[in-house]
Amino acid sequence: MTTPLMPKATAIWLIDNTTLTFEQIGAFCHLHPLEVQAIADAEIVTGMTPHDPVASGELTLDEIERCQGDPTARLQLSPKVQVGKAKKTAKYTPVSLRQAKPDAIAWLLKEIPEITDADIIRTVGTTKTTIQAIRLKTHRNINEIKPVNPAHLGICTYEELTILMDKYGV
Numbered sequence: 001m002t003t004p005l006m007p008k009a010t011a012i013w014l015i016d017n018t019t020l021t022f023e024q025i026g027a028f029c030h031l032h033p034l035e036v037q038a039i040a041d042a043e044i045v046t047g048m049t050p051h052d053p054v055a056s057g058e059l060t061l062d063e064i065e066r067c068q069g070d071p072t073a074r075l076q077l078s079p080k081v082q083v084g085k086a087k088k089t090a091k092y093t094p095v096s097l098r099q100a101k102p103d104a105i106a107w108l109l110k111e112i113p114e115i116t117d118a119d120i121i122r123t124v125g126t127t128k129t130t131i132q133a134i135r136l137k138t139h140r141n142i143n144e145i146k147p148v149n150p151a152h153l154g155i156c157t158y159e160e161l162t163i164l165m166d167k168y169g170v
Helices: 007-017 021-028 035-039 062-071 101-111 117-124 128-135 158-167
Strands: none
Touching: 007 021, 007 128, 021 035, 035 101, 101 128, 117 128, 117 158
16 A cells, blocks of 8 residues: 555644544554654644645545444555656667667668657657658658667667557557
């Protein structure tokens, strides 16, 4: 089980708005029951704004009511919430591989003619302009471009390439 977005702020909200036990709140927020009791007694985290886990979708009212009725039950994070999932950032390509990207694009266009620009961008990490220039053979270095497997070049993994090829039935 993963933790809620802001465990202590969530604990404050659960203390103020529910009749859950300190053990239940501690188990959900990954805090010690004595720490939850100290929060309830306003000995620690004074002045912190409570975080509503129902409004953020981390918990449902049904889940809270279920656990209020049974002191031994444990709160479960809503399955639709993906807390801690990092936003995908742009892939860094070393300078030595940047000249190899057109070769990888040419290979993908040769092996999978019906591939979309979006899939090439996702796999190789390039721009639509570069893809169009290679597709229309107007790229400034078109004479030096030789199709090479992007996984062999180290631009993508074999797993990513296999998934892409399975997607297009190649």
